[in-house]
Amino acid sequence: MKKIKIHNKNFKLFISHEKILSAVEKIADSLNEKLKGKQPLFICILNGSFMFAADLFKRMESVEAEISFVKLASYKGDKTTGEVKQLIGLSQNIEGRTVVVLEDIVDSGITIENIQEQLRQLNPREVIIATLLLKPDALIKKVQLDYVGMEIPNDFIVGYGLDYDGQGRNLADIFSIINE
Incomplete structure (x- = not known):
């Protein structure tokens, strides 16, 4: 099993890059169908979504679309702060x-x-929410999600844009923390 260490924490392979891209492809296929003729604006939530947004946007082949970015922050270390800073x-x-x-x-x-x-x-005319990952056990707000790539347990993860104190975003795979 593939393992990595970031700062003081150990992580193990959780979701392979191939499985990630398969989930992205399914979301892209659905969005291509839904968005025909609408000229949507995609909004990527930085920093974590940049890899998901890039892979998804490359697959928007039947849609005239634009992309923009907003940067929000709600994490410090491996915990959410409960506040969103724009x-x-x-x-x-x-x-x-x-x-x-x-x-x-x-x-x-x-x-x-x-x-x-x-x-x-x-x-806006409509707001569509697409997320690569959902942790249903962690939800404290009732939110409408239109597209979900995968549901996962409430474990801390890194890779494919997700970080631990700035490190690990560059990993192609997603890794989950090893609780020792």
């Missing part, structure tokens, strides 16, 4: 547009709830 905001006018929010992982639901509220105030 560090870089949206500059496009989204009134009357279809907006697709791309999130790497939904755990508490706090970040998604926050961005949905912010976007609704800008009067």
